[in-house]
Amino acid sequence: MSATRPPRPDRDWRELRNKGWASPLARFISGQNLFLTISGLSVLLLPTSVFNQHGVLVHTLLGLLFLPACAYYLWRHIADYWDYPLTHTKFLGWVSGVFTVVCLASGVILTWEGVFGVQRSEVWRLTHIVTTVGMVLFLTPHLVAVVLVERRRREQPAAAELLVHASGHGKRAMAGALIGLALTGALCVLVPPVSYDNSFPEGYVEGPDGPFAPSLAQTDTGGAFDKYSLAGSNACGTSGCHSQILEEWQPSAHRYAAMDVGFQAIQGVMAEQNGPESTRYCGGCHDPISLFAGEKRIGGEELTAEPGHHEGISCLSCHAIQETDVKGNANYVMSQPSRYVFEQRDGSLAKMLSDFLIRTYPDQHVATLSRRMFKTPEFCAACHKQFIDESVNRVGWVQLQNQYDNWKASRWHDEDDQTKTIECRECHMPLQASTDPAAGDAVDWNRSADDGMHRSHRFLGANQYLPTLHDLPGAAEHVALTEQWLRGEIEVPEIADRWSAGPAVTLAVDAPREVVAGDQIALRVHIANNKVGHDFPTGPLDIIQAWVEITVTDQDGAVVYDSGTRDENAFVEPGTFMFKAEPVDRYGNLIDRHNLWEMVGVRFKRAMFPGASEVAKYEFACPGTASSEVEDLPRIEARALTVPEGVSGELTVTAVLNYRKFDQFLLNFAFGEDSGLTARVTELVRAETTIAIVSPGGGPGAEPGAEPGAELGGGSGPGGKGGR
Numbered sequence: 001m002s003a004t005r006p007p008r009p010d011r012d013w014r015e016l017r018n019k020g021w022a023s024p025l026a027r028f029i030s031g032q033n034l035f036l037t038i039s040g041l042s043v044l045l046l047p048t049s050v051f052n053q054h055g056v057l058v059h060t061l062l063g064l065l066f067l068p069a070c071a072y073y074l075w076r077h078i079a080d081y082w083d084y085p086l087t088h089t090k091f092l093g094w095v096s097g098v099f100t101v102v103c104l105a106s107g108v109i110l111t112w113e114g115v116f117g118v119q120r121s122e123v124w125r126l127t128h129i130v131t132t133v134g135m136v137l138f139l140t141p142h143l144v145a146v147v148l149v150e151r152r153r154r155e156q157p158a159a160a161e162l163l164v165h166a167s168g169h170g171k172r173a174m175a176g177a178l179i180g181l182a183l184t185g186a187l188c189v190l191v192p193p194v195s196y197d198n199s200f201p202e203g204y205v206e207g208p209d210g211p212f213a214p215s216l217a218q219t220d221t222g223g224a225f226d227k228y229s230l231a232g233s234n235a236c237g238t239s240g241c242h243s244q245i246l247e248e249w250q251p252s253a254h255r256y257a258a259m260d261v262g263f264q265a266i267q268g269v270m271a272e273q274n275g276p277e278s279t280r281y282c283g284g285c286h287d288p289i290s291l292f293a294g295e296k297r298i299g300g301e302e303l304t305a306e307p308g309h310h311e312g313i314s315c316l317s318c319h320a321i322q323e324t325d326v327k328g329n330a331n332y333v334m335s336q337p338s339r340y341v342f343e344q345r346d347g348s349l350a351k352m353l354s355d356f357l358i359r360t361y362p363d364q365h366v367a368t369l370s371r372r373m374f375k376t377p378e379f380c381a382a383c384h385k386q387f388i389d390e391s392v393n394r395v396g397w398v399q400l401q402n403q404y405d406n407w408k409a410s411r412w413h414d415e416d417d418q419t420k421t422i423e424c425r426e427c428h429m430p431l432q433a434s435t436d437p438a439a440g441d442a443v444d445w446n447r448s449a450d451d452g453m454h455r456s457h458r459f460l461g462a463n464q465y466l467p468t469l470h471d472l473p474g475a476a477e478h479v480a481l482t483e484q485w486l487r488g489e490i491e492v493p494e495i496a497d498r499w500s501a502g503p504a505v506t507l508a509v510d511a512p513r514e515v516v517a518g519d520q521i522a523l524r525v526h527i528a529n530n531k532v533g534h535d536f537p538t539g540p541l542d543i544i545q546a547w548v549e550i551t552v553t554d555q556d557g558a559v560v561y562d563s564g565t566r567d568e569n570a571f572v573e574p575g576t577f578m579f580k581a582e583p584v585d586r587y588g589n590l591i592d593r594h595n596l597w598e599m600v601g602v603r604f605k606r607a608m609f610p611g612a613s614e615v616a617k618y619e620f621a622c623p624g625t626a627s628s629e630v631e632d633l634p635r636i637e638a639r640a641l642t643v644p645e646g647v648s649g650e651l652t653v654t655a656v657l658n659y660r661k662f663d664q665f666l667l668n669f670a671f672g673e674d675s676g677l678t679a680r681v682t683e684l685v686r687a688e689t690t691i692a693i694v695s696p697g698g699g700p701g702a703e704p705g706a707e708p709g710a711e712l713g714g715g716s717g718p719g720g721k722g723g724r
Helices: 010-022 024-045 050-080 088-116 122-151 157-190 234-238 243-249 261-274 276-286 288-293 306-311 315-319 348-360 363-369 377-381 403-408 424-428 475-487 664-671
Strands: 321-324 332-334 385-388 398-402 431-433 453-455 505-512 514-516 519-529 545-553 559-563 581-585 599-605 613-622 625-627 649-660 681-694 708-713 715-717
Touching: 010 024, 010 050, 010 157, 024 050, 024 122, 024 157, 050 088, 050 157, 050 348, 088 122, 088 348, 122 157, 234 243, 234 348, 261 276, 261 664, 276 288, 288 306, 315 321, 321 377, 377 403, 377 424, 385 403, 398 403, 398 599, 475 681, 505 649, 505 681, 514 519, 519 545, 519 649, 545 613, 559 613
Parallel strands: 514 681
Antiparallel strands: 321 332, 385 398, 431 453, 505 519, 505 708, 519 613, 545 559, 545 649, 581 599, 613 625, 649 681, 681 715
16 A cells, blocks of 8 residues: 555465464464454343353453453554555455454443443443444454455465465364353353352241231242342442442431331330241331341341341342332332342452442343332332231231321322422432432433432431431431431422422411410410421321420510420420320220330320321410410419519510430330430421510500410421430
């Protein structure tokens, strides 16, 4: 192709071709190229397998070794044939060479991403695939064309010699490819996937309705799962891939669902009173790893397996679920996830290889652990809807907490219009700016695949106590966010056009503007469920307490009346207006130790459906004596006021809605009064108003009580006394 030098004699090209076909370097290059092509197409076209996983590793390793040898060979080959006339054979060689160079470059980039990145680039993956196909399509006719030309000259000794060399070249190339495939096969034998012991422990007794009854949870095989097969959540973050999500999950209620000291204590009592097998009822939602491992049984030293205790609802406990039912009580089917060959092996090398495989060959990882089902409220309903029946209480069916049906019957759900509906994940898993490989979602109607967001795995709700009690990573930040969530202070832009503004629960004090000393003062505190997507409060209402604390002070700051205070032992005083439930057993005794296995009904319950409201009523004399009147609860003893008769002044009325996760009696029962444990109290909302006191027979303003004043609470404050 040089314009200044004439082509060399034809015999020179034949000699050069003979040397090329016989060259050990050329044969090595062809053998490696053939193996890389076969292994690459196997990974691309065949299902995920152990062979293909090892094939990815061998493909990468030999590809890196192939790179410098191929670069040197291409440079020499181009230099040797630079002056050769531009024929169809040379054109095919040039094009295949370009495809080869780009293919190698994209392979290096994909390798870099697999080692140092968090996910492979689809652009470079597609480039690698297209250039591989292009190289094959042009390199094959390039080689075949040379052979076909020489076959026409079979009578010539030179042509016969070239065909011999070409035949030897092909055999050596095939042998090289077979060596690579044999190496891959050998690795499959030497490094098989980690094997699991999916057998029930000795002495395991199946329930009458299945191996895990009375829990409705089940496995797709009907048998046990090795306790390590659903564990290993930390690896999801230490790989560098899902580190943000791991950080969010670490202090979440899901993570400590099994290590929760309250759960452990109550589970122990349940095992003693009702038999260890009955604790399986709780295990499907609180401790699935232990449940499926068969640890909840007679004769077991512990009711919670070691991984389950530390991980609770692990990453795989949710992401390995295949199907759910809205019946509740952990009514789901769990599939044991297929793990990569190095995924659960010890050592830094195994960890690096495992992470590399998941990043560069994520097909199995994505297909088995990411499903549209996870985005539905029905998925959450499997655990966030509970009941007990005869298998537990020996009496019959009783509904317990039920966030799913609450939500579905509320104003937040529109059966016919998704754009008017707010779903569980939109509230409790708000979108976060993300560098996570899981960022983006092309399925949600209001999102896109490149929105740079992932859903928070904090699952913010109402438990502002246990993260700090267990000293979990990031506990202080998580508790602060939980308290902001409880007060309704966290904005969720995704649903701002559908969600109410202001506090989650509103508070307003209705009181007269002024009152004559000696007359009765009637106060009304209005509480409304403003933007909670289900009942407020929700959850186990025999444990949870939300109550109105009201304080009336005079102009000097002295307390003249109060209700809802806590004593020195952190108990809320009797007669307080409180949101809670009082379940009973078959004999009418109060269920006050979360002994739900004895529950048959409820004698009292107060909670607010979404949009509903309640009124707390109080009445006392000014001055003189005071009493409070609270609907459905006993009256408290009268108290003396500090305002002398005939003296004008002003009363300040402050109403606060408090919340705590654990009733003090339960904490004392579970851990003893000497434990010093007191649940954190969060002030959800506060409202204030003033009442003028006028002397009998005089004073400006309207008739006493004629014009009530009210203020809507929207503020917040620190937890009250007794909080941790």
